[in-house]
Amino acid sequence: MRLSLKASAAGVAALAAVATALLGGGAAQATTGSPAGSDPVGAVFVQTDGLAGNAIVAYDRNADGTLHWADTYPTGGLGLQLAGSAVDHLASQGSLARAGGSLFAVNAGSNTITSFAIRGDRLVRLQTTGSGGDAPVSIATHDRRVFVLNARGGGSIQGYLNVGGLLVKVPAWHRDLGLNPAATPQFVTTPGQIAFTPDGSKLIVTTKANTNAFDVFSTAGFGLSASPVVTTVPGTVPFGIQFDAAGHLVAVEAGPSAIATFTVNADGSLTQLAWAATGQAAACWVVVSGAYAYTSNAGSASLSGYRLGTVGSLTALGNTATDPGTVDAATAGGFLYVQTGATGTVDEFRMGADGSLTKVGSVLVPDAVGGEGIVAS
Numbered sequence: 001m002r003l004s005l006k007a008s009a010a011g012v013a014a015l016a017a018v019a020t021a022l023l024g025g026g027a028a029q030a031t032t033g034s035p036a037g038s039d040p041v042g043a044v045f046v047q048t049d050g051l052a053g054n055a056i057v058a059y060d061r062n063a064d065g066t067l068h069w070a071d072t073y074p075t076g077g078l079g080l081q082l083a084g085s086a087v088d089h090l091a092s093q094g095s096l097a098r099a100g101g102s103l104f105a106v107n108a109g110s111n112t113i114t115s116f117a118i119r120g121d122r123l124v125r126l127q128t129t130g131s132g133g134d135a136p137v138s139i140a141t142h143d144r145r146v147f148v149l150n151a152r153g154g155g156s157i158q159g160y161l162n163v164g165g166l167l168v169k170v171p172a173w174h175r176d177l178g179l180n181p182a183a184t185p186q187f188v189t190t191p192g193q194i195a196f197t198p199d200g201s202k203l204i205v206t207t208k209a210n211t212n213a214f215d216v217f218s219t220a221g222f223g224l225s226a227s228p229v230v231t232t233v234p235g236t237v238p239f240g241i242q243f244d245a246a247g248h249l250v251a252v253e254a255g256p257s258a259i260a261t262f263t264v265n266a267d268g269s270l271t272q273l274a275w276a277a278t279g280q281a282a283a284c285w286v287v288v289s290g291a292y293a294y295t296s297n298a299g300s301a302s303l304s305g306y307r308l309g310t311v312g313s314l315t316a317l318g319n320t321a322t323d324p325g326t327v328d329a330a331t332a333g334g335f336l337y338v339q340t341g342a343t344g345t346v347d348e349f350r351m352g353a354d355g356s357l358t359k360v361g362s363v364l365v366p367d368a369v370g371g372e373g374i375v376a377s
Contacts, residue, residue: 039063042332043070043121046339046346046365047096047105047373049079049089054107054114056096057365058121061376065335065348065360070121072366075114076128077107080135081370082151084185087298087325087341089370091187091208092137092151093240093285094195095328096373099141102165103375106136106148113139113148117165127166132158132174138193142200145219147173149205151190154181157205157217159224173224175217179210188254192239192284197264198247204264206238208254214238216268229268236260240285242293248273248312250288252295257283259295259304261312273312278304280319287338289331292317292355296326296338303329303338305355320357322347332376335360344369 040060044067048055054075059067081089095106103116103123111131116123133150140147146160146167159173183189192206196219205215205228212235215228236253244250249262249270258277262270281299288308295304301324305317325342336349336357345364349357365371 040121042377043118044330044332044337044346044374044376045096045103045123046368047371048365048368049095049108049371049373050367051079051081051109054079054105054109055367056103056105056116056123057368058123059346059363060121061332061335065333065350067337067346067348067361067363069363073116073123073125075105075107076125077112077114078109079371080108082135082186082190085187085370087370088187088284088327088372089341090137090151090372091190091192092149092372093193093328094138094140096375097139097141097146098375098377099146099162102162104139104141104146104167105373106131106139108135108137108151111136111150113167115165115167129167129169132156132169135190137190140194140196140203142196145200145222147194147203149191149194152181152186155179155191155205155207155210157194157203175224175227177205177207177215179207183210188237193241195241195243198243202264202268204241204249206241206251208239209237212236212238212255214251214270216264216270218268231270242286242288244288244293244308244312245290246310246312248308250286250293250308252283252286254282254284257281257297259283259286259293259306259314261308261314263312274314276306276314276316278319280304285326285328287329287331287336289336289351292351294329294336294357296329298326298341301326301340303336303349303357305357307355317355320349320359323362328372328374330374330376335376337374337376339365339368339372339374341370341372344371346374
């Protein structure tokens with residue numbers, strides 16, 4: 001299936017003009033800069049998932065890895081707490097995503113997505129648009145394509161074109177996942193993440209305990225296959241995923257609290273390469289940085305480190321304690337930042353050359369108990 005852009009050319013041009021005007025100045029919601037005397041080298045954005053109003057909290061990232069509050073930006077939408085969840089209200093990975101100078105956030109409680117333009121440590125809210133389904137929980141981006149995963153109602157995915165930071169819905173890029181909408185509890189039976197393969201040719205959805213599977217859609221030719229290739233992994237509850245430098249899929253299996261690596265084959269099927277139990281409780285999220293991967297273990301308040309081999313092998317490096325409720329994580333500049341949903345904090349760690357983690361501090365994120373979604377640069 002190929003997309004024709006001719007019919008929507010005028011609309012795309014109009015949206016691009018709006019984005020250009022907003023980025024030209026005068027539309028920023030706030031202009032708070034870095035604290036006096038700090039040494040900012042990047043920024044970290046954290047989503048609150050606030051039930052009364054979702055927001056993105058921006059932090060300056062200093063050279064020593066510590067974070068300092070810069071400002072807070074309402075998304076114009078609502079957060080959501082899936083039934084049965086405690087420290088992980090969205091029970092997903094990747095609910096906040098960056099594509100160049102754009103930041104995309106899900107508003108699971110109002111079935112919308114908010115687009116921001118990134119200007120250093122500041123954000124300009126550009127748009128809030130419908131997610132095409134019920135309870136958006138994860139976003140994937142590649143080139144000009146953006147896809148959102150809706151968790152409830154049997155699950156669905158919806159695709160958009162990214163036009164200067166504004167999202168243009170493509171009706172042909174909608175697929176229902178056909179999961180059991182009545183399965184309970186929601187936090188382990190709703191789908192967990194959507195992600196592109198590094199080359200953008202495939203789109204992967206984890207279904208967690210609903211079907212214990214990886215659904216892989218082809219996106220070749222700027223289209224979307226009618227149905228996915230399904231690889232079932234019984235009893236594993238596949239949750240968070242990322243890719244290593246060699247293009248292997250690195251997945252966390254919440255059922256056995258384990259990490260596994262896979263080859264994504266040309267036909268969309270998966271072949272397992274390695275598997276390792278973390279020995280921790282509720283391993284659900286994963287972040288990859290260079291030759292290392294770290295799982296977030298919500299039930300043990302810890303991170304488990306692994307060295308990734310060139311053929312997908314896994315070598316355990318040990319566990320590092322965090323604040324309670326370890327969830328979504330991101331890395332930048334040799335540092336790892338992890339949300340801890342029980343306390344609504346972000347813990348800051350320095351990553352050693354050997355993959356070891358040394359805590360350098362933590363920050364409290366207002367109204368973020370149970371929140372998920374973090375991006376670092």
